[in-house]
Amino acid sequence: MAKHPSLSSTRHSTLLQRIAEPWTVVVFVTALFHFLRGAPVDGAFFLVIALVLIADGIGWVHFRIPSVALPQLFTVAGFAVVLGVLLILAPRHGLAEGLIVSSIGAYVVVVAWESSGAPSANSQSLRNAIILFTAVGVIGCLIEVSSYLLGLPSPEAMFEHPSISLLLDPYVDTLTGRIIFTGLWLLAGIWFLRRGRGQGPR
Amino acid sequence: MTIRLITIGGFLACLVAIGVLEVIAKRDPQRLTSLTSMVDHVMATRSARIGILLFWWWLGWHFLVGQTV
Numbered sequence: 001m002a003k004h005p006s007l008s009s010t011r012h013s014t015l016l017q018r019i020a021e022p023w024t025v026v027v028f029v030t031a032l033f034h035f036l037r038g039a040p041v042d043g044a045f046f047l048v049i050a051l052v053l054i055a056d057g058i059g060w061v062h063f064r065i066p067s068v069a070l071p072q073l074f075t076v077a078g079f080a081v082v083l084g085v086l087l088i089l090a091p092r093h094g095l096a097e098g099l100i101v102s103s104i105g106a107y108v109v110v111v112a113w114e115s116s117g118a119p120s121a122n123s124q125s126l127r128n129a130i131i132l133f134t135a136v137g138v139i140g141c142l143i144e145v146s147s148y149l150l151g152l153p154s155p156e157a158m159f160e161h162p163s164i165s166l167l168l169d170p171y172v173d174t175l176t177g178r179i180i181f182t183g184l185w186l187l188a189g190i191w192f193l194r195r196g197r198g199q200g201p202r
Numbered sequence: 203m204t205i206r207l208i209t210i211g212g213f214l215a216c217l218v219a220i221g222v223l224e225v226i227a228k229r230d231p232q233r234l235t236s237l238t239s240m241v242d243h244v245m246a247t248r249s250a251r252i253g254i255l256l257f258w259w260w261l262g263w264h265f266l267v268g269q270t271v
Binding site for chain 1: 205206209210212213216219220223227231232233234235236237238239240241242243244245246247248249250251252253254255256257258259260261262263264265266267268269
């Protein structure tokens, strides 16, 4: 018996929605941008994650990552302090730095793969927040991308149109800047991880 | 130099805008959900959770490990 056309189109649109989930699209576009700016390693990170998310969303591959509970805040903070000290003491751009940051990334993916959090009720105030915060984020990204593109022709143009990396890099090169950046980065990571696990303070 | 200041001003304006939106959300939660609650909502899906954490992780990689400039 022939399938009902509307049933087939619904299944099609669901499949498309799974492939084109907003964050998957954002990760994929970022991968393309990294390849475009001549950073293939960064592009590969984003492309691999985008493909994993697409494969997982469609159901082609079921990545069975055992659910790992996020330790208590006190324990996480203790680990963050130790890792933070190591990140500050290790030479910038060195192998030790790479191993520590890579290990943090691998751990975060394992912990964040499953979540006990659930979406809250879709209210008008939530829709307003998503629209406004996203708008600010998009404007920030547009300034960053346009600065990068306008700065391409020459070092003078790069000075006139600085990207966030160009602005922050000299500060991260100093000890104080390194301590502040590393501290904020780890704090933000703990915050995101706890929110993603539905464990943040309500 | 002027264009440089405008660019820096643009980045700072985005930070200020997030702060202003957060203050509005605290004062009038019926009109605007706070950033924290919005992140809770968004991160309930796996793609958003992994995507947001990827961006966060990449910042660390970019500034600490990769050749930033």
